[in-house]
Amino acid sequence: MTQLFPVPGCRLVRVVRDGPTAITLVAEATRDHARCPTCRAVSTSVHSRYRRRPANLPASGEAIRLHLEVRRFYCRDPACPRKTFAERFPKLLARYAQRTRRLAEAQARTGLALGGQPAARLLAHLAMPSSATTLLRTIRRMPLQKPPRPYVVGVDDWALRKGRTYGSFVVDPERRRPLDLLPDRSAETWAAWLRRELQIRLVARDRSAEDARGTTLGAPVAVQVADRWHLLLNTREMIERWLARAHPRLKLLPPTMAPRLSTQRIRAYPRAPAETLARAAAVGRCGLLPVW
Numbered sequence: 590m591t592q593l594f595p596v597p598g599c600r601l602v603r604v605v606r607d608g609p610t611a612i613t614l615v616a617e618a619t620r621d622h623a624r625c626p627t628c629r630a631v632s633t634s635v636h637s638r639y640r641r642r643p644a645n646l647p648a649s650g651e652a653i654r655l656h657l658e659v660r661r662f663y664c665r666d667p668a669c670p671r672k673t674f675a676e677r678f679p680k681l682l683a684r685y686a687q688r689t690r691r692l693a694e695a696q697a698r699t700g701l702a703l704g705g706q707p708a709a710r711l712l713a714h715l716a717m718p719s720s721a722t723t724l725l726r727t728i729r730r731m732p733l734q735k736p737p738r739p740y741v742v743g744v745d746d747w748a749l750r751k752g753r754t755y756g757s758f759v760v761d762p763e764r765r766r767p768l769d770l771l772p773d774r775s776a777e778t779w780a781a782w783l784r785r786e787l788q789i790r791l792v793a794r795d796r797s798a799e800d801a802r803g804t805t806l807g808a809p810v811a812v813q814v815a816d817r818w819h820l821l822l823n824t825r826e827m828i829e830r831w832l833a834r835a836h837p838r839l840k841l842l843p844p845t846m847a848p849r850l851s852t853q854r855i856r857a858y859p860r861a862p863a864e865t866l867a868r869a870a871a872v873g874r875c876g877l878l879p880v881w
């Protein structure tokens with residue numbers, strides 16, 4: 590029976606049917622001792638017993654509820670301020686939790702995929718009922734996954750107060766994720782960050798001298814490249830500057846003798862083949878003509 594309904598750290602005492610759609614598992618700890626959470630001393634002196642009734646994962650569409658026999662132990666260390674303590678089941682459920690860890694994780698993952706209200710409606714059908722508010726609270730408690738260490742990073746400035754205080758932000762361009770915010774734009778801060786990430790091989794940056802110096806100090810073997818956004822920005826600024834300088838000279842040129850081209854459209858431009866195909870598919874799908 591324990592193999593059919595495994596309960597981490599516990600042995601199954603009995604299985605009780607609670608009505609047509611619910612089962613109760615009565616379980617108790619397998620160990621005959623527990624460790625005081627304050628002084629870490631082992632105790633086998635049982636003070637009292639009580640029951641916890643956390644909700645558990647369902648089985649075959651039926652709700653499963655645990656009746657967990659919990660023992661309270663004496664702490665026999667005279668120096669310990671705690672006189673008694675309850676045994677804990679860290680793999681099974683958190684302190685004071687009313688649902689097992691595996692049920693909380695299943696509910697949180699459903700909530701994460703669907704959102705609060707839709708997940709609550711689905712979970713009610715799956716015998717794992719929970720309110721939307723509880724789902725959102727459970728999602729917020731989920732530990733964040735540690736992202737893989739980046740080999741390529743991008744760095745640029747961000748304004749804490751525009752024109753006054755700037756910091757640096759670091760991104761992972763391969764995964765399109767922000768990585769960190771640095772409190773200032775100094776080469777030393779940037780170099781210190783890079784020294785903690787020795788695997789970095791490529792740094793994309795603007796043409797800031799501080800970023801260049803920091804990269805050389807912190808990751809001397811990394812290749813430094815100008816990122817595409819800054820290349821396009823710099824190109825646009827150079828063209829604008831050149832045109833601003835050349836504009837007075839251009840105005841002095843004699844008027845061209847080329848015939849004036851009419852800017853008025855006399856007929857529709859033909860559609861590209863891909864546009865024609867997409868339009869035909871849209872008409873076939875809903876019988877409506879898209880407004881193009």
Ligand SMILES: [Zn+2]
Pocket residue numbers: 625626627628629630664665666669670671
């Ligand atoms: Zn103790």
